[in-house]
Amino acid sequence: MGILPTPVEKAQKRIADIDGRIAGIEARRGPDLDFDLNFELGKEVENLKSMRRDAVEALAYAEDSQAKAAADAAKASAAAELERYTREAKRDVPSRLNKIAKLQEALAPELAWLNAHVERAKEMNALAQSFGLPRVVDGETMHRMTPDRTIPAEFEDREIWRDSFGREPSQYRQHPETGEMVPFGGGTKRRERVQIRAEQFIPGQIPGGRLCDTTRLMGLRGEALFPAR
Amino acid sequence: MIDFTHNLTRSELADSLGVHRITLWRLERAGRIPAGTRVNPTRTEFTPAAQMVIADVLRQPVEA
Numbered sequence: 077m078g079i080l081p082t083p084v085e086k087a088q089k090r091i092a093d094i095d096g097r098i099a100g101i102e103a104r105r106g107p108d109l110d111f112d113l114n115f116e117l118g119k120e121v122e123n124l125k126s127m128r129r130d131a132v133e134a135l136a137y138a139e140d141s142q143a144k145a146a147a148d149a150a151k152a153s154a155a156a157e158l159e160r161y162t163r164e165a166k167r168d169v170p171s172r173l174n175k176i177a178k179l180q181e182a183l184a185p186e187l188a189w190l191n192a193h194v195e196r197a198k199e200m201n202a203l204a205q206s207f208g209l210p211r212v213v214d215g216e217t218m219h220r221m222t223p224d225r226t227i228p229a230e231f232e233d234r235e236i237w238r239d240s241f242g243r244e245p246s247q248y249r250q251h252p253e254t255g256e257m258v259p260f261g262g263g264t265k266r267r268e269r270v271q272i273r274a275e276q277f278i279p280g281q282i283p284g285g286r287l288c289d290t291t292r293l294m295g296l297r298g299e300a301l302f303p304a305r
Numbered sequence: 306m307i308d309f310t311h312n313l314t315r316s317e318l319a320d321s322l323g324v325h326r327i328t329l330w331r332l333e334r335a336g337r338i339p340a341g342t343r344v345n346p347t348r349t350e351f352t353p354a355a356q357m358v359i360a361d362v363l364r365q366p367v368e369a
Contacts, residue, residue, distance in 0.1 A: 083361040090357065127309055133354035137339055138361065 084142050087135035094128045173296060180293045184301040190216065191288040191303070220282045227276040234270050239263040307360060309353040315341060318351050322363050329359070338362050 081089070098121055105117050197214035204211055213221075237259050239245050245259030284290060293301040307313070307321045319326040332338045338359045341349035351359065 083358065086361045086364075087357065123310065127353065130309060130353040131357060133352075134357035134361070137354065137358045141337070141358075 082142065083138040084135065087131060087138045091128060091131045091135060094124055094131055098124050098128070177296050180295070180301055184293050184304075187288060187291055187293070187302045188304070194286065194288060216286060217282065222280045222283065224280045225278040227278065229271055229275040230273040231269050232272045233267055235265055236268045236270075237263045237265050307356055309356055312342075312350040312352055313356060315349050315351070318356060318359065322360060324363060332359075332362070 101117050101121050101124070105114055105121075109117075194214045194216055197212065197217075201211050203209075237245055237248075239259065239261055240263070245261065245263055247260045248257040249260055250256070251258050288303070291302065295301055307318070313321070315326045315329050319329050322329075329338070333340050339351075339355040341351045341355065343349050
């Protein structure tokens with residue numbers, strides 16, 4: 077099944093056909109041709125030119141119609157999308173909201189328990205300090221905190237000039253023969269290992285922060301579930 | 306066969322295209338074809354350009 081021509085394509089083809097016919101007739105015409113035949117052909121060309129003007133007008137109308145149809149289709153598609161969204165808002169959201177409310181009501185006591193546990197860590201550490209025992213960490217830190225990380229330093233081998241005192245010269249000139257940059261007072265070039273980035277220490281952290289600090293639960297009527305006021 | 310050289314009335318155009326004149330009137334009302342020019346209360350004419358558009362719209366092959 078091929079692609080069917082649209083009215084625009086048909087109109088374009090018609091113009092091309094008329095142009096072809098005009099060119100064919102013009103090729104036949106000439107000063108050597110019989111006067112009557114030449115006159116007839118001239119009339120035919122005039123008719124074809126008139127038809128071409130109409131065909132151009134028809135093409136403009138077909139293009140306008142096509143553009144309008146495309147715009148209408150896009151508008152209909154947008155309207156359908158909006159309709160779907162509104163239907164979703166009316167039909168699906170109430171049940172989802174109820175579900176969220178139930179989950180929040182179930183989650184609030186868990187967070188309150190975790191919060192109390194984290195708060196107790198201070199008391200525990202005070203107790204440990206009073207008896208000279210090692211410090212403890214709360215459960216959230218213990219299970220969620222990422223370990224400390226160390227990114228090692230990076231080194232690179234580079235060719236460096238050194239003077240007789242072992243210092244790196246500050247002024248250079250271009251060697252007249254080799255074109256290489258060499259120090260003014262002379263020196264020796266040697267390959268050395270140079271640090272290009274220092275070692276980096278990244279302390280461990282709880283990703284996104286503590287749950288009790290970042291979570292806020294609220295009932296459907298706006299009542300605070302966690303943290304409780 | 307339409308020669309697209311002169312204006313045609315709605316009935317003449319419908320006969321040439323093998324459809325009923327009411328079909329043309331309905332398509333015209335739906336905006337799918339150009340509207341004709343009403344030359345008097347009982348006669349509506351279509352220019353050759355309009356005839357070409359209408360022929361293209363009506364001869365649009367149906368996808369099989």
